[in-house]
Amino acid sequence: MSSNKRASDLSGLRAGERAVLHHIDLPSGEAQRLMELGFLPGASVEAALFAPGGDPRVYRVDGAEIALRRETARKLLVLTPAEAPCSESADAVRI
Amino acid sequence: MQDCHAPSNGLASGPAQARLVALIGPPNSGKTTLFNRLTGLRQKVANYPGVTVEKHLGHVRLDGNRTVGVVDLPGAYSLAPDSGGSTSDDERVTRDVLAGRMPGMPRPDAVLLIIDATNLARNLTLAAPVLSLGLPLLVVLNMADDLRRRGGSVDTQALSVQLGCQVVLASATQGEGLEAILKFLGAGPPAPKPVSLPVLQSIPKCRQWAAGVTRCASYQPPAPPAWTRRLDRIFLHPVAGPAVFGLVVVAVFQVIFSGAAPIMDGVEAFFADSGNWVAARMPDSIWRSLLIEGVWSGTGSVVVFLPQILLLFLFIGVLEDSGYLARAALIADRTMAKAGLQGKSFIPLLSAYACAVPAIMATRTIESRRDRMATILIAPFMTCSARLPIYALIIAAFLPDRPLLGPLLGTQAAAMLGLYALGFAMAVLTAKVLRSSVLKSERGTFVMEMPPYRWPTWRGLGLRLLDRARVFLRRAGIVILPVAVVLWALAHLPLDNGKPPAIENSIAGAIGHAIEPAIAPLGFNWKIGIGLLTSLASREVIVGTLGTIYGIEAEAETVRLQEALQRDLTPGGAFGLLIFFAFAMQCMSTVAVVRRETGGWTWPVVQFAYMTTVAYAGAWAANRLF
Numbered sequence: 001m002s003s004n005k006r007a008s009d010l011s012g013l014r015a016g017e018r019a020v021l022h023h024i025d026l027p028s029g030e031a032q033r034l035m036e037l038g039f040l041p042g043a044s045v046e047a048a049l050f051a052p053g054g055d056p057r058v059y060r061v062d063g064a065e066i067a068l069r070r071e072t073a074r075k076l077l078v079l080t081p082a083e084a085p086c087s088e089s090a091d092a093v094r095i
Numbered sequence: 096m097q098d099c100h101a102p103s104n105g106l107a108s109g110p111a112q113a114r115l116v117a118l119i120g121p122p123n124s125g126k127t128t129l130f131n132r133l134t135g136l137r138q139k140v141a142n143y144p145g146v147t148v149e150k151h152l153g154h155v156r157l158d159g160n161r162t163v164g165v166v167d168l169p170g171a172y173s174l175a176p177d178s179g180g181s182t183s184d185d186e187r188v189t190r191d192v193l194a195g196r197m198p199g200m201p202r203p204d205a206v207l208l209i210i211d212a213t214n215l216a217r218n219l220t221l222a223a224p225v226l227s228l229g230l231p232l233l234v235v236l237n238m239a240d241d242l243r244r245r246g247g248s249v250d251t252q253a254l255s256v257q258l259g260c261q262v263v264l265a266s267a268t269q270g271e272g273l274e275a276i277l278k279f280l281g282a283g284p285p286a287p288k289p290v291s292l293p294v295l296q297s298i299p300k301c302r303q304w305a306a307g308v309t310r311c312a313s314y315q316p317p318a319p320p321a322w323t324r325r326l327d328r329i330f331l332h333p334v335a336g337p338a339v340f341g342l343v344v345v346a347v348f349q350v351i352f353s354g355a356a357p358i359m360d361g362v363e364a365f366f367a368d369s370g371n372w373v374a375a376r377m378p379d380s381i382w383r384s385l386l387i388e389g390v391w392s393g394t395g396s397v398v399v400f401l402p403q404i405l406l407l408f409l410f411i412g413v414l415e416d417s418g419y420l421a422r423a424a425l426i427a428d429r430t431m432a433k434a435g436l437q438g439k440s441f442i443p444l445l446s447a448y449a450c451a452v453p454a455i456m457a458t459r460t461i462e463s464r465r466d467r468m469a470t471i472l473i474a475p476f477m478t479c480s481a482r483l484p485i486y487a488l489i490i491a492a493f494l495p496d497r498p499l500l501g502p503l504l505g506t507q508a509a510a511m512l513g514l515y516a517l518g519f520a521m522a523v524l525t526a527k528v529l530r531s532s533v534l535k536s537e538r539g540t541f542v543m544e545m546p547p548y549r550w551p552t553w554r555g556l557g558l559r560l561l562d563r564a565r566v567f568l569r570r571a572g573i574v575i576l577p578v579a580v581v582l583w584a585l586a587h588l589p590l591d592n593g594k595p596p597a598i599e600n601s602i603a604g605a606i607g608h609a610i611e612p613a614i615a616p617l618g619f620n621w622k623i624g625i626g627l628l629t630s631l632a633s634r635e636v637i638v639g640t641l642g643t644i645y646g647i648e649a650e651a652e653t654v655r656l657q658e659a660l661q662r663d664l665t666p667g668g669a670f671g672l673l674i675f676f677a678f679a680m681q682c683m684s685t686v687a688v689v690r691r692e693t694g695g696w697t698w699p700v701v702q703f704a705y706m707t708t709v710a711y712a713g714a715w716a717a718n719r720l721f
Contacts, residue, residue: 004345042299052334056429065544
């Protein structure tokens with residue numbers, strides 16, 4: 001349970017770990033900007049390198065690499081691999 | 096689920112002469128490279144009315160004498176008007192031009208959609224809203240060379256059927272696909288055939304549609320960019336990353352100062368010599384003085400910064416085109432965030448060490464309006480090279496050079512470094528004050544795409560330099576000429592028996608005397624007052640003015656000018672002058688460029704008042720302390 005909680009937003013992912021984006025907990029304007037960059041609910045996001053100071057961090061999504069600050073990454077809620085939906089519930093997470 | 100059948104045929108509209116073609120594409124799609132490739136030197140830059148977005152217009156010469164106008168629209172990920180009001184000016188301009196709502200500009204007759212072929216589905220998301228415009232459209236799959244090299248492929252025929260418009264594989268850097276693009280520009284192309292489009296307001300729906308189209312075009316995505324991943328492991332490495340970053344910053348500094356110095360000396364000598372040459376061939380008159388001492392030397396005082404600015408932009412060009420700039424912004428972000436700024440402010444602020452004008456021009460890469468404003472407002476605190484002549488003069492005159500750290504650092508060098516640090520500290524302080532007051536907001540989100548590394552091309556760099564040089568000369572020139580003429584008039588009028596008066600009897604002298612009570616608390620006399628007035632044109636002008644006042648050729652006899660100042664200024668006044676120049680916005684070109692970039696007089700006036708107040712207070716304190 002605790003490991004689930006740790007990875008329930010993007011900032012908790014370990015390097016190379018992937019997760020399915022569930023929800024963007026940001027005002028609609030900012031959320032839309034992130035969605036334009038590929039952070040769509042249902043998209044698979046992979047955590048990549050940190051900037052040398054440990055923040056921001058690069059994420060791979062939709063074939064591109066996007067850097068986000070930790071405070072933004074915390075607002076991008078993900079499903080850990082364990083809770084990632086099978087095909088049956090896949091449509092439910094697509095808005 | 097998308098069906099892969101060909102959509103029903105629509106009627107193609109008859110051929111019509113395309114007069115204006117818009118280039119549109121997401122950021123990093125190589126759109127501007129293609130624009131440069133098509134138009135070469137036949138470009139001009141202006142601003143769209145009411146916003147600070149640059150309008151890049153160009154002409155493409157087709158066979159015969161026909162030309163087509165091309166406009167390079169700002170990069171956009173989508174055309175959807177959003178609800179949160181965070182749409183950047185860039186995106187608004189793109190939308191308005193395509194809808195024919197941009198004043199002073201006809202609706203484009205056709206559109207080139209430039210997308211990165213190495214990431215097709217992602218980039219095709221933008222095709223849905225562009226197709227819905229109903230304008231003749233050519234989809235340019237750029238970076239086709241990259242796609243092939245990394246083992247990807249796409250069926251352009253099938254893609255063309257899916258999109259109902261023409262599709263061409265291209266490489267703007269290699270020139271691949273240019274023929275087809277030129278043909279499209281010239282041929283009066285047909286409107287796209289209607290295809291079924293997703294709900295345009297929904298990004299997920301558009302993205303799903305793009306995925307379907309991509310699947311139907313049997314797209315084979317290329318292997319991940321291996322070199323980019325390898326390089327990032329070095330450039331973002333916890334130890335090597337900052338080391339490389341530091342090296343890059345030092346290299347930029349070294350080149351824009353040491354590298355540019357001989358060229359700048361050459362430009363200075365050219366303006367002085369040519370002025371003298373013309374002066375020797377003109378009868379002595381007030382007009383000769385106006386021409387040589389007003390217009391010509393005023394022009395020279397701006398052009399002299401051009402070599403440095405071009406070198407700076409060459410560096411920024413290499414960094415940006417190679418993809419390193421995004422990494423530099425990423426590395427700088429954490430530190431910049433502490434001052435309430437963000438990573439993208441870093442390069443403009445670094446540029447400001449050469450000159451605030453190009454620095455403020457370079458803030459256009461910052462999407463967040465608040466971050467951009469904060470960067471513009473603090474950039475003039477950075478020690479630009481126009482401050483160096485007066486710093487050097489005063490420090491040499493008032494501070495005996497003694498070693499502080501052995502031969503490494505003397506008192507004079509330490510004073511110079513101290514002035515750099517002082518400007519920087521005031522910039523940071525101002526940024527903090529701004530972000531907690533006028534420009535208060537939730538801490539801005541730093542979101543930045545990291546493009547793959549690429550080799551910059553000479554052609555791209557050359558055109559960029561030319562473009563920046565033109566913009567700089569026009570921005571600064573428009574201001575500096577009238578300012579130089581007005582300041583010349585102040586220093587040379589009223590005429591005394593048909594001849595210019597000695598400078599203390601001129602209008603400038605009168606103003607210097609008039610403001611003396613106001614600047615006396617800073618330890619300045621009326622002569623410095625005149626210098627403060629004339630240096631509004633450009634800071635380094637004060638050295639020449641002081642030379643004129645003391646009757647000394649400032650360049651040739653710096654030692655005598657130093658002695659004159661030692662007799663005439665107290666140490667407190669001298670340090671006050673250093674502090675004043677560290678903080679004051681003594682530069683009309685900067686005021687003008689801020690007005691231009693912020694779209695009104697409010698910010699430059701506030702900024703000028705604020706910086707002058709800080710400068711006055713600082714100089715007053717320095718005068719009291721020393």
